[in-house]
Amino acid sequence: xxxxxxxxxxxVNHYLGGAILALLSALHLQPSDPQLPIPEHVxxxxxxxxxxxLLALLIRSRLSVEKPGAMQQVAELxxxxxxxxxIRDILDESVHHGGRKFISWVGAIGLFxxxxxxxxxxxxxxxxxxxxxxxxxxxxxxxxxxxxxxMRAQGVWGYIKHFAGDVWWLSPLIFPVEIISTxxxxxxxxxxxWANIVASDLIYGIFLGLFxxxxxxxxxxxxxxxxxxxxFPATLPILFIGLHIFVSIVQAYIFTILPxxxxxxxxxxx
Numbered sequence: 001x002x003x004x005x006x007x008x009x010x011x012v013n014h015y016l017g018g019a020i021l022a023l024l025s026a027l028h029l030q031p032s033d034p035q036l037p038i039p040e041h042v043x044x045x046x047x048x049x050x051x052x053x054l055l056a057l058l059i060r061s062r063l064s065v066e067k068p069g070a071m072q073q074v075a076e077l078x079x080x081x082x083x084x085x086x087i088r089d090i091l092d093e094s095v096h097h098g099g100r101k102f103i104s105w106v107g108a109i110g111l112f113x114x115x116x117x118x119x120x121x122x123x124x125x126x127x128x129x130x131x132x133x134x135x136x137x138x139x140x141x142x143x144x145x146x147x148x149x150x151m152r153a154q155g156v157w158g159y160i161k162h163f164a165g166d167v168w169w170l171s172p173l174i175f176p177v178e179i180i181s182t183x184x185x186x187x188x189x190x191x192x193x194w195a196n197i198v199a200s201d202l203i204y205g206i207f208l209g210l211f212x213x214x215x216x217x218x219x220x221x222x223x224x225x226x227x228x229x230x231x232f233p234a235t236l237p238i239l240f241i242g243l244h245i246f247v248s249i250v251q252a253y254i255f256t257i258l259p260x261x262x263x264x265x266x267x268x269x270x
Contacts, residue, residue, distance in 0.1 A: 009043040041131035048116045094260035102263050105145055110256035117248030130201055132194045139189035142259045150266030193251050200247045204240040
């Protein structure tokens with residue numbers, strides 16, 4: 001799918017593109033588009049990091065026990081809430097021993113995915129997670145992290161040994177299956193996030209195009225019919241923006257649950 005180029009990406013490439021081209025040339029690498037050596041999804045991902053960092057610093061500067069502001073209350077609900085959907089709640093449920101020490105990682109990756117998914121709600125921007133490389137990077141970092149924590153909790157040999165199962169004579173069969181299924185988590189995390197965000201954007205574009213075409217046809221037949229049909233392309237974006245926000249939140253929630261479950265499986269000693 002052709003990647004949309006925003007004014008921000010053009011601005012960044014105008015000032016930093018030359019330096020990036022020189023760096024890539026020194027590394028004997030060739031960008032896919034020499035005119036835009038910094039792709040749209042990279043610029044959008046960096047923007048998400050900057051916005052997320054600024055929001056965190058802003059909330060931190062306004063923390064109050066007596067008079068918590070609206071932003072602090074939202075942040076606290078993301079951390080823990082009565083419905084059990086908070087980051088800390090998910091870790092307590094998924095990791096039975098010391099799960100809260102993983103809040104920084106699980107929270108960071110979950111909030112990054114949430115902000116990245118929601119970025120395209122602003123018309124001039126696009127979701128970096130709509131490019132497969134961004135979900136892939138998130139999935140690979142998640143894989144590296146839970147494998148590292150598993151080895152740290154059980155030792156390298158202890159972590160590797162749990163892939164063989166408890167029945168020694170089935171180990172030659174179970175071990176490769178478990179290795180493949182564990183590695184396949186990278187693919188499942190990537191495809192699930194990327195496909196849902198791309199599908200959300202595609203559905204919005206397709207239906208909007210259909211209704212715009214119907215409005216044009218109706219206007220040619222009758223101005224009154226054209227005005228009536230124009231109601232749909234005028235209201236449709238609101239409906240699909242709501243759908244996109246819902247999909248974005250659900251996918252961020254899933255990208256918080258699954259890393260927590262993987263950490264629980266990797267660090268448990270049973």
